[in-house]
Structure formats: C-alpha cells, structure tokens
Amino acid sequence: MxxxxxxxxxxxxxxxxxxxxAALAQTPLRIEITEGVIEPxxxxxxxxxxxxxxxxxxxxxxxxxxxxxxxxxxxxxxxxxxxxxxxxxxxxxxxxxxxxxxxxxxxxxxxxxxxxxxxxxxxxxxxxxxxxxxxxxxxxxxxxxxxxxxxxxxxxxxxxxxxxGEAGYFDSRVVFIAESGPRDNRRKQVAIMDQDGENIQYLTDGTALAFAPRFSPTGDRILFTSYDTGFPRVYLMDVSSRRRQVIGDQPGEMTFAPRFSPDGQSVVYSLSVNGRTDLYLLNLTSGQRWQLTATEAIDTAPSFSPDGSRVAFESDRSGNSQLYVMPVSGGAAERISFGQGRYSTPVWSPRGDLVAFTKSLSGRFHIGVMRLDGSNERILTSSYLDEGPTWSPNGRVIMFTREEAGGDPTLMSVDITGRNLRRVRSPGPASDPSWSPLLP
Amino acid sequence: MKLLSKATLVAAALVLAACANPRGGANDYEYGAGAGISSTALGDPGDPASIAYFNTTIGDTVNFAVNSSDLTEQGQIVLRTQAVWLNRNPAYSILIEGHADERGTREYNIALGARRAARVEQFLIAEGVSAGRIRTVSYGKERPIEVCAAQRCWDLNRRAVTVVSN
Known part of the structure; x- marks a missing residue:
C-alpha cells in the first residue's frame, strides 16, 4: 500500500x-506549452x-x-x-x-x-x-x-x-503488452509499469495471447482481450488482486476492443459473430448489454467522450476505415474523418476537444489528432507502423506503439504539438499502451 | 494452374477413395479447456481420411486480397475440395482461423480475420458441411505464418486456415 x-x-x-x-521586475517564468516550446x-x-x-x-x-x-x-x-x-x-x-x-x-x-x-x-x-x-x-x-x-x-x-499552469502527468502508470518470443508465435503478457518505465509487474502469465489492455477511469481495474479459451474474449481485471472475469459474450461470439465509460460503470466493445463486427455496450452492474451498431461493416475501436454521452469509433461502412461519432443512447453515427487514407482507433482526449487516431496513408502509418468535427487534422508521427494512441492524464502527450519494418514494437510518446518524439522505456518489445489517470 | 490440377486430382481421389471414418479416440476438442492438452492423431498422409492428408494434399489455407474477405477463384476451388473431404469425413470437427497481414491496426485486423473466417464457414456450409461442426476464430495479425516486412509475407498472412481435429 x-x-x-x-x-x-x-x-x-x-x-x-x-x-x-504580483509586481515583478521581470516577466515571470511561465512555459506556454500550447504554443510549442522551441527553446527548452x-x-x-x-x-x-x-x-x-x-x-x-x-x-x-x-x-x-x-x-x-x-x-x-x-x-x-x-x-x-x-x-x-x-x-x-x-x-x-x-x-x-x-x-x-x-x-x-x-x-x-x-x-x-x-x-x-x-x-x-x-x-x-x-x-x-x-x-x-x-x-x-x-x-x-x-x-x-x-x-x-x-x-x-x-x-x-x-x-x-x-x-x-496545467496539471502534470508523472504520477501515473501505463498498462501495456510485454512481448517476447518468435514473431510468428509471440508471447504477449499484460504488464503494468510507472509512466517512466519503472516498477514493472506482469498481470498475466503469457500462456494465452493477450492484447490491448485499457485502464478504468480510476486506474484500479483494466480491460483486455485474451485467448484463454482459444477465442478472443474481453476480460475485466482488478489490478491489485489480479482477479478477473470474462464479460459481455455468449458462446460463438468473439469480443475485443473494450473501453470503460467515464463513470466506470459500463464497457463499450466490439463483438464479432457470423463475420459481422458491431459495437455493444455492457452495464457492468446489471450485466445487461445493448447493441449500438448493426451494419454489415466492421465497427470497432470504440472510445467514450469524457462526458459519457458519445462514442467515437472506426467503421469501414463507407468502403474503408473512417472515424465516426454516435450518441451512446443510440442513433445515427456521424462521419468525422474525410482526409486521404484510412483512419482507425479514435481515442477521445481527456479535455474532450480532440480525438487521437491512427492513420494509414501510402504505405505509412501515422498518429494524429483532429477536432471532433474533423477539422484541424494534425499528423504527429510517421513510421512503418504507428498505432494505438493513448492520452496522458493532462491531454498534452500521446503514447503509442511503433514498429519499424522487421523490428520489434516499442512504446513511443509525442507531444500533441508534434514535438518531443521519444521512446518510452520498457523491459523489452512492448505494444498497446494505455495511460492511467493521475493516481489518487 | 498447378493448384487447379492438384485440386482436381484430389477431388477425383476422394470420389474413388472408399474409406472408413477416421479412427475414434477421445474427443479432445474442448474449447473451454485453455490449460488442457488436446491431442489429434494426424494419421498417415497417404491415408485419404487422415488429417495429414487434408492439411497437405487437400490444402488447409485460402488467401485474400488486401482488406478483402472475398474468396478468390482459387480459394473457392480449394474450399470445394475441402467441403467434399469434410462431408466424406463427418466425424472431424472444424475450426476456421481468420488471419490478417500486419499492415493494419490490431482491432481492425481481428474484425477482418473474423470476416474472412466467416466467409469460409458460409462457403463450406453452402457446400453441405454441417454448421454444427464448424467454429471460427480470428487471430487478426497476431499469428503470421511468414515473418517479413514485404509483400511476399503479407500476401501469405492474409489467410483463412481450416483446422481439422477429432
């Protein structure tokens, strides 16, 4: 404790x-991070x-x-x-x-x-x-x-x-996938560490393939997808006790891409059955679930708005992957991405004003941000394979997975200004980071 | 056209082959037993009713174009041959694995693999294979069969594999 x-x-x-x-002789020391600092x-x-x-x-x-x-x-x-x-x-x-x-x-x-x-x-x-x-x-x-x-x-x-003048993000943790072994039979364990790469603990033993862990809004629980039974299923785990349970599926269904609602009471996720992948919402208390989308297309990678009223997700209903936003209560989804290329994995910023996403264009993958109406798209990174953004608690930094051609995946971070691209320390090959809120 | 002639030969062989059902043995095809060990007798690849024969001679894999789950002509030929064999050997259980190449996000690729596996499942059912024998799973990009950052590997990794077990 x-x-x-x-x-x-x-x-x-x-x-x-x-x-x-405060009457000072000099300009008081103040770093304006919104303008992007050229000189540290x-x-x-x-x-x-x-x-x-x-x-x-x-x-x-x-x-x-x-x-x-x-x-x-x-x-x-x-x-x-x-x-x-x-x-x-x-x-x-x-x-x-x-x-x-x-x-x-x-x-x-x-x-x-x-x-x-x-x-x-x-x-x-x-x-x-x-x-x-x-x-x-x-x-x-x-x-x-x-x-x-x-x-x-x-x-x-x-x-x-x-x-x-803005909240920090250092007293926080990252849950991610620690990878090892040959690339055609990768061992993938859910792991957790401080944001600076220290205090690593493994939350799963690696006997089953696992991916894409996500923190709860209070940082004490995680969701992830694991193949314990041979099929991808969403698990909910209490971080301190390591107790876990399967949630939200029935026989014959595959579930993945889960995320918590901002109140921690619900989970939105993808469910595949008969080749169709739709979004579902599960109330963790009642166990009741609702189908949010019903298309022949792939609807996946949902993420809640900070106020819990809307869900951003990706869908290939237009022919290739694009970003959409829909009310949690159901109703029409509105497309928000219109640039060239394919858009995936939208993640709402903690402030609610931006989505971070993965973009694929001309054989390269990028992390970018845009406003919720699709305007002000800003591409922050580029590599053979950048994917899966997650926001720092203060919404100033994005962490993601980078894989260079033929290389091992690593965790990277970049400011939303596009500056300060850095590798995040991890014990070995690592992927699928999810940043916790500031710890209580 | 090498594949076509091979498939034709196989289909012919199947028609001619008068064989008993695969040997019995315990049904270890337990999806729920993640920690358990299941064993499957592969049999003699020369025995047309053996799993080894299915894997090597019939062909257990079909491939797909980028972001597509449409079955190619070659793929349909392979699957028809699979269906004939599966109908002749009804005691086997069938797991169809859908896979994607590494040029996409993890989540989308899981969904894409599910779509590919389902397409194969639907084709086999249409060819008379009992739906109750078939399950599908998607591995997305998590289990490539070839590892390289080049077209050659991506092409091979966009696949659906029919895994037969008893």
Whole structure:
C-alpha cells in the first residue's frame, strides 16, 4: 500500500508568484506549452539535502527521478551538476540566486529528504532564478519509503503545474503488452509499469495471447482481450488482486476492443459473430448489454467522450476505415474523418476537444489528432507502423506503439504539438499502451 | 494452374477413395479447456481420411486480397475440395482461423480475420458441411505464418486456415 499524504510546510499551496498583481521586475517564468516550446527552459535540480543519515540513499535518487521526468517533457533542459556554481546545503537557507543566474539557470528546484524508520519526508521548493521569487509555496510529502518514486513523481507534477499552469502527468502508470518470443508465435503478457518505465509487474502469465489492455477511469481495474479459451474474449481485471472475469459474450461470439465509460460503470466493445463486427455496450452492474451498431461493416475501436454521452469509433461502412461519432443512447453515427487514407482507433482526449487516431496513408502509418468535427487534422508521427494512441492524464502527450519494418514494437510518446518524439522505456518489445489517470 | 490440377486430382481421389471414418479416440476438442492438452492423431498422409492428408494434399489455407474477405477463384476451388473431404469425413470437427497481414491496426485486423473466417464457414456450409461442426476464430495479425516486412509475407498472412481435429 503506497500511503502518501501531502502536507504543506508553510501554509497552503496558493498565491503563485506569477499571479495577477504580483509586481515583478521581470516577466515571470511561465512555459506556454500550447504554443510549442522551441527553446527548452534551463533548470537546475541539485541533489536533495539528506537531513539524516538514512536519507542519504534517497536524496540523490529522488532528484534524478524528477530530473528525468522534467527533461523528458522537452520543455525543460537541465543544467548539469558539473556546470553548477551554487550549492544547496540546507533546505531553509536563502538561495544565492547570483550563483544560479551565472550558469543561465532559469528555474531552480531545491529539496530535502528525511527518513525515519520506513517513513520518508520529502520537501521541495521551486524558484524563478531571474526574479529571485519562489513559484508557489514550499511543499512537504510524507509517506512510506516504498513510495519514494511516487513522491518524486508528485514533486515533478507540482513543478510542471507551477511552470505551465496545467496539471502534470508523472504520477501515473501505463498498462501495456510485454512481448517476447518468435514473431510468428509471440508471447504477449499484460504488464503494468510507472509512466517512466519503472516498477514493472506482469498481470498475466503469457500462456494465452493477450492484447490491448485499457485502464478504468480510476486506474484500479483494466480491460483486455485474451485467448484463454482459444477465442478472443474481453476480460475485466482488478489490478491489485489480479482477479478477473470474462464479460459481455455468449458462446460463438468473439469480443475485443473494450473501453470503460467515464463513470466506470459500463464497457463499450466490439463483438464479432457470423463475420459481422458491431459495437455493444455492457452495464457492468446489471450485466445487461445493448447493441449500438448493426451494419454489415466492421465497427470497432470504440472510445467514450469524457462526458459519457458519445462514442467515437472506426467503421469501414463507407468502403474503408473512417472515424465516426454516435450518441451512446443510440442513433445515427456521424462521419468525422474525410482526409486521404484510412483512419482507425479514435481515442477521445481527456479535455474532450480532440480525438487521437491512427492513420494509414501510402504505405505509412501515422498518429494524429483532429477536432471532433474533423477539422484541424494534425499528423504527429510517421513510421512503418504507428498505432494505438493513448492520452496522458493532462491531454498534452500521446503514447503509442511503433514498429519499424522487421523490428520489434516499442512504446513511443509525442507531444500533441508534434514535438518531443521519444521512446518510452520498457523491459523489452512492448505494444498497446494505455495511460492511467493521475493516481489518487 | 498447378493448384487447379492438384485440386482436381484430389477431388477425383476422394470420389474413388472408399474409406472408413477416421479412427475414434477421445474427443479432445474442448474449447473451454485453455490449460488442457488436446491431442489429434494426424494419421498417415497417404491415408485419404487422415488429417495429414487434408492439411497437405487437400490444402488447409485460402488467401485474400488486401482488406478483402472475398474468396478468390482459387480459394473457392480449394474450399470445394475441402467441403467434399469434410462431408466424406463427418466425424472431424472444424475450426476456421481468420488471419490478417500486419499492415493494419490490431482491432481492425481481428474484425477482418473474423470476416474472412466467416466467409469460409458460409462457403463450406453452402457446400453441405454441417454448421454444427464448424467454429471460427480470428487471430487478426497476431499469428503470421511468414515473418517479413514485404509483400511476399503479407500476401501469405492474409489467410483463412481450416483446422481439422477429432
């Protein structure tokens, strides 16, 4: 159990230094992520100060986890320790900003760690070096030493939020498929890890082929498709107990491509019978199911709108795969993709204003985003096979599967601006990521 | 036309072959027993009633065009031959696997494989094979028979395989 409580050290987290009315000599430090940052903002994060001997092993590691998160955004660039003049030897001592200005640092993160038994306390502050102002208040996190990585992620989220004005996404997990073995007889296990690739656990043993796991809105349950019985069927699993059950099918049916409704009460999925693939909605409490589409075409890859009122999905009813949106209550589906190529796997953004999708055009595969009316299509990536986008909790980053010709699949991430394409760390070949919400 | 002549020969052989039903044995064709082990006697490939004969001489696979589940002329010839054999050997159970190439998304390919398997199933039923003997499954792009990032492999991987067991 990762017990993690938050307690402000010096009052409530409030009154950001860049709030209106704060009379500063310089422009306050603020990263506008919507405009796409060309030049990353330089920052420094010296090793946190160990306040007792037992804290020594955590003080550096926590700072490194935070730095890995922040630099990984592409919005920030770390000034390495070797270039630093300033020293932070005490958390409460005044910062000599001139030392940090001299090495062109714009933001400074200081912190301290104390360990008492299996309890760990992490404190941090964020400074705008140029103005010499603190950004937000100092913050203290208390928890079990087992949760030290999560505490580092929470600090990262705080720093990100204070610098960008938007929620972070670091204290989150990714459920995905860990692949191994020959490509014509792949072993595929459902696995879960922190968003930075740490703390990997395997949720299935790999005896049955499994694919496309999806998080519940609260991150405590997953849906996935597995061939335990020799046929693809949708399973619902409780992540902590690993207990699972088949949902939503009857003999002779194949079910796949499940996703939760935003309230976690229902699942929308594809069901194939007699060669027809339609969308179905299952109420997890009552077990009642409704057929949402009834066409000869393939209707698959459904995804709920954040308000739960609509479903985006792909269908080849027009002759090739395109994106559609329909009311959950039933009714006509409206086509939203009209560009060249084939469109698949629409996933609604957490903010509700965009869908991410897979696009196939001229022998290449792309991840892109568009508005719900199909306008403002933006292609973010291109490779032999990019597919299956999933949104970061704050809707700023998309993770997906990439497979180069003849290569193993890997997890990749990209900002919705199209910048900062990166490989996500995984233990081996990996596919089908699904990003959790921020952990509670 | 090599395939056509082979299929014709096989059809002729089937008509001539006066053979008993496949040997009995326990029916291990348990869909629900994921952890169980099922065994199927392949028999002598020279025995026209053997599974080995079906797999190698009749041909267990038909292929499809990109994103299509339409049966090609060659595919229909193979399936007619399969139907004749299956009708002659009614004790066997039939699982039709639908597959796709790797040039598509995972979900769509599962649906496409299901459509291909169903097309084969419908064809066999129309040729007189009892619907109760047949089940279908889709593997999408998860189980390629050939692995390469080239047309040659994609063509082979877009397939439906008739798996016979007792």
């Amino acid at each position: 990762t017990q993690l409580t938050r307690r402000p050290v010096l009052g409530l987290l409030a009154g950001f230094a860049f709030a209106p009315g 903002v330089p920052y420094a994060i010296p090793d946190f100060v160990p306040e007792n001997g037992a804290a020594g092993q955590y003080a550096q590691s926590i700072a490194r986890v935070i730095a890995n998160n922040l630099s990984g955004t592409g919005l920030l660039r770390e000034i390495p320790a070797s270039a630093q003049i300033g020293r932070i030897t005490s958390f409460e001592s005044p910062v000599q900003f001139s030392d940090w200005r001299a090495v062109n640092t714009r933001a400074l993160i200081t912190g301290a760690v104390r360990v008492n038994g299996n309890q760990i306390t992490v404190k941090f502050r964020l400074f705008d070096v140029v103005s010499g102002q603190q950004l937000g208040d100092g913050l203290q996190l208390d928890g079990n030493t087992d949760a030290w990585r999560r505490m580092a992620h929470r600090v990262s989220d705080q720093v990100y939020a204070r610098l960008t």
